[in-house]
Amino acid sequence: xNSKTIRKIFxxxxxxxxxxxxxxxxxNRFELLIAVILSAQATDKSVNKATxxxxxxxxxxxxxxxxGERGLKKYIKTIGLYxxxxxxxxxxxxxxxxxxxxxxxxxxxxxxSLPGVGRKTAxxxxxxxxxxxxxxxxxxxxxVANRIGLAKGKTPLEVEKQLMKNIPDEFKHDxxxxxxxxxxxxxxxxxxxxxxxxINDLCEYPDKTVVE
Numbered sequence: 026x027n028s029k030t031i032r033k034i035f036x037x038x039x040x041x042x043x044x045x046x047x048x049x050x051x052x053n054r055f056e057l058l059i060a061v062i063l064s065a066q067a068t069d070k071s072v073n074k075a076t077x078x079x080x081x082x083x084x085x086x087x088x089x090x091x092x093g094e095r096g097l098k099k100y101i102k103t104i105g106l107y108x109x110x111x112x113x114x115x116x117x118x119x120x121x122x123x124x125x126x127x128x129x130x131x132x133x134x135x136x137x138s139l140p141g142v143g144r145k146t147a148x149x150x151x152x153x154x155x156x157x158x159x160x161x162x163x164x165x166x167x168x169v170a171n172r173i174g175l176a177k178g179k180t181p182l183e184v185e186k187q188l189m190k191n192i193p194d195e196f197k198h199d200x201x202x203x204x205x206x207x208x209x210x211x212x213x214x215x216x217x218x219x220x221x222x223x224i225n226d227l228c229e230y231p232d233k234t235v236v237e
């Protein structure tokens with residue numbers, strides 16, 4: 026896909042949604058960090074349902090740690106892999122208190138030192154909390170980028186590197202949100218909604234659906 030086409034794609038995304046953001050509900054950086062950890066292999070909707078009550082009682086590392094493993098499980102048991110995620114969250118809270126003055130760190134290296142935080146989660150925090158022009162490649166973005174011809178890669182890291190190379194700087198900060206929303210609601214896995222797609226004519230996908 027050439028640079029002119031890529032620019033057209035993101036101009037359309039921006040026109041349709043000038044200020045995209047995450048669908049996870051949060052009120053501070055710590056809450057977003059916890060929500061993103063919980064969102065691995067889970068829907069934002071299920072995470073929001075759980076964190077609505079969780080964050081009402083524990084919205085700081087100290088309060089979250091105070092719940093203990095059993096107390097935390099009570100709030101997150103509807104989310105997949107909740108046992109592992111619960112342990113990671115409590116260990117992360119402990120580290121935030123001990124090493125980072127109870128604040129969410131703002132470097133990739135520091136973020137990835139936290140239990141349950143990998144490159145993708147770190148990128149979400151760097152982008153959404155700190156305005157860094159980075160792209161977190163989840164399953165939606167991996168699929169969309171490969172499918173439409175925006176970036177070809179066999180691993181999330183390969184796709185991330187190509188996206189960072191191919192997407193113009195002016196769109197990089199919001200690219201993550203535009204692509205994830207596009208993958209979640211339009212360019213879905215099984216049968217993409219091509220007739221309703223605003224970049225249908227620019228997409229390189231050979232098996233476009235004709236009717237819904």
